[in-house]
Amino acid sequence: xxxxxxGNLDRGDDAAGVLAALSLRNRGxxxxxxxxxxxxxxxxxxxxxxxxxxxxxxxxxxxxxVFDGGEIEAAAETFxxxxxxxxxxxxxxxRALHRMPRRLTIYGIGGRQFDRGAAPSMxxxxxxxxxxxxxxxxxxxxxxxxxxxxxxxx
Amino acid sequence: xxxxxxxxxxxMARVEGEASLLVKVKGGAVQDVKLKIFEPPxxxxxxxxxxxxxxxxxxxxxxxxxxxxAYQMTSVHAIENALxxxxxxxxxxxxxxxxxxxxxxxxxLHIYMLHAPDFLGCHNVMEVAQKxxxxxxxxxxxxxxxxRIVSTIGGREVHPVxxxxxxxxxVPTRADLLALREELKWALDVAAxxxxxxxxxxxxxxxxxxxxVALSHPDEYxxxxxxxVSNRGLDIEASEYEEHFVEKHVKHTHALHSQIRxxxxxxxxxxxxxxxxxxxxxxxxxxxxxxxGLRAPCLNPFRSLVVRAVEMVFAIEEALRVIxxxxxxxxxxxxxxxxxxxxxxxxxxxRGINYNYYRFxxxxxxxxxxxxxxxxxxxxxxxxxxxxxxxxxxxxxQAELTHKCEQAVRNYDPCxxxxxxxxTVKVENVKEDAC
Numbered sequence: 001x002x003x004x005x006x007g008n009l010d011r012g013d014d015a016a017g018v019l020a021a022l023s024l025r026n027r028g029x030x031x032x033x034x035x036x037x038x039x040x041x042x043x044x045x046x047x048x049x050x051x052x053x054x055x056x057x058x059x060x061x062x063x064x065x066v067f068d069g070g071e072i073e074a075a076a077e078t079f080x081x082x083x084x085x086x087x088x089x090x091x092x093x094x095r096a097l098h099r100m101p102r103r104l105t106i107y108g109i110g111g112r113q114f115d116r117g118a119a120p121s122m123x124x125x126x127x128x129x130x131x132x133x134x135x136x137x138x139x140x141x142x143x144x145x146x147x148x149x150x151x152x153x154x
Numbered sequence: 155x156x157x158x159x160x161x162x163x164x165x166m167a168r169v170e171g172e173a174s175l176l177v178k179v180k181g182g183a184v185q186d187v188k189l190k191i192f193e194p195p196x197x198x199x200x201x202x203x204x205x206x207x208x209x210x211x212x213x214x215x216x217x218x219x220x221x222x223x224a225y226q227m228t229s230v231h232a233i234e235n236a237l238x239x240x241x242x243x244x245x246x247x248x249x250x251x252x253x254x255x256x257x258x259x260x261x262x263l264h265i266y267m268l269h270a271p272d273f274l275g276c277h278n279v280m281e282v283a284q285k286x287x288x289x290x291x292x293x294x295x296x297x298x299x300x301x302r303i304v305s306t307i308g309g310r311e312v313h314p315v316x317x318x319x320x321x322x323x324x325v326p327t328r329a330d331l332l333a334l335r336e337e338l339k340w341a342l343d344v345a346a347x348x349x350x351x352x353x354x355x356x357x358x359x360x361x362x363x364x365x366x367v368a369l370s371h372p373d374e375y376x377x378x379x380x381x382x383v384s385n386r387g388l389d390i391e392a393s394e395y396e397e398h399f400v401e402k403h404v405k406h407t408h409a410l411h412s413q414i415r416x417x418x419x420x421x422x423x424x425x426x427x428x429x430x431x432x433x434x435x436x437x438x439x440x441x442x443x444x445x446x447g448l449r450a451p452c453l454n455p456f457r458s459l460v461v462r463a464v465e466m467v468f469a470i471e472e473a474l475r476v477i478x479x480x481x482x483x484x485x486x487x488x489x490x491x492x493x494x495x496x497x498x499x500x501x502x503x504x505r506g507i508n509y510n511y512y513r514f515x516x517x518x519x520x521x522x523x524x525x526x527x528x529x530x531x532x533x534x535x536x537x538x539x540x541x542x543x544x545x546x547x548x549x550x551x552q553a554e555l556t557h558k559c560e561q562a563v564r565n566y567d568p569c570x571x572x573x574x575x576x577x578t579v580k581v582e583n584v585k586e587d588a589c
Contacts, residue, residue: 097283
């Protein structure tokens with residue numbers, strides 16, 4: 001299983017995914033951070049089971065929801081990207097070009113603000129901690145399995 | 155519908171950075187065009203002051219996520235010019251290879267992901283991928299190859315870390331570069347074939363009497379060395395740039411407008427490079443241009459897309475040439491003299507020339523840094539293009555007219571983030587007196 005934390009440390013709550021990956025690594029759970037070009041995700045997720053953690057708009061700030069690829073393509077405004085090509089575009093291209101992982105689980109962390117240079121919101125930092133706790137527990141129980149799809153709120 | 159109307163794009167898409175577009179028309183004549191770059195000023199020139207020149211390549215690389223190589227390389231060239239040092243020929247070759255990687259990734263992104271949707275009747279690259287999956291798959295592979303070249307030399311794909319004044323902190327081995335060769339050979343055939351694909355798009359008739367400005371080198375298609383020339387007699391060294399060019403603050407935009415003092419707007423980028431340097435393209439790129447019906451002078455900015463495709467062929471061929479003759483230099487970088495100085499450089503970023511001036515004291519602390527990015531240089535010309543382009547389109551439905559305006563702006567692949575530095579457009583009819 002490959003865990004990717006996606007986002008931008010310098011754009012407020014868009015830092016959520018990258019911070020989650022960092023925290024997972026600190027707990028001994030392999031996770032990679034990716035910032036910027038979403039097209040690179042197509043190369044990164046050539047693994048069978050992929051988990052992506054990203055900030056999302058449209059759900060309560062500080063809440064966490066699990067999305068599948070189809071929901072992402074339909075949700076034009078949900079996944080903000082600080083570049084032209086973000087997660088939604090990667091999923092769209094991945095499907096058109098048959099370059100999707102066998103299983104893709106996306107944890108969306110609700111964000112409040114994505115301003116340049118801003119620090120992430122406190123409720124987002126708390127959500128990152130809770131999600132890291134959950135993924136770590138699952139990974140350490142069954143390191144080779146994908147994280148179970150589950151929805152929870154703060 | 156040829157009375158009064160306003161074309162307004164509040165957030166332009168498929169450009170890098172944040173900008174809006176406003177075109178006001180009255181009685182069939184364009185009254186006003188404003189490309190408003192509202193991304194806040196980023197103050198890089200001030201940030202550099204007081205820092206040692208050795209920090210400049212790493213700081214300037216952060217100006218742009220698409221063309222960091224051009225920014226950091228221009229800074230090191232200007233600083234080396236100030237120090238009066240000449241780099242080892244193999245380091246120079248590596249720098250050319252570094253540029254080929256950046257041109258490949260930037261042009262692949264612009265042609266296929268950002269601009270091709272306009273010509274193929276698609277809203278975005280995801281729709282292009284559904285109609286032409288093989289084209290998008292190959293474009294992604296070409297872009298990835300560009301990324302590989304940049305990371306092989308620069309240590310990582312974006313904001314490379316190995317560049318230093320006088321050379322590189324670490325240079326690749328011959329084997330590192332030979333590992334790129336097989337993929338480059340695949341890319342050469344594919345890129346040449348793609349020139350014909352791109353040339354087959356339907357282009358508006360829109361020849362304009364531009365002053366083209368580009369670097370010119372006696373033997374090479376230009377990247378990072380040469381005199382600055384134009385089709386109207388300009389022929390200067392980088393050190394003379396500010397005598398001939400001026401940056402002006404314009405109220406409606408955060409980016410400065412660059413102009414030729416004597417004549418005003420000018421065009422820099424692929425179209426200018428091709429028109430002024432096409433004889434220096436390698437045979438394989440010339441053949442690809444010829445087969446696609448591209449001949450100099452090409453005065454239609456929309457066809458800069460075809461030029462970019464030809465430049466991809468050039469970049470791949472040049473990368474192969476460098477790899478064939480590369481031997482690691484005796485030292486990765488020069489020992490630099492401890493002295494103050496002032497120096498100038500111009501290099502060709504994928505979307506046009508980047509001018510730098512640096513002055514630093516005896517301790518090497520930067521006193522003045524001036525950076526004139528390509529989008530600042532093209533911004534006035536973009537507005538003039540729209541003023542000339544819109545009158546012929548006034549009978550179009552508003553949504554289509556707006557889209558055509560966005561397409562015309564994208565001809566310049568404007569990197570708005572670099573120029574300060576997103577472009578959005580909305581069209582609405584307004585009363586005569588509202589103009």
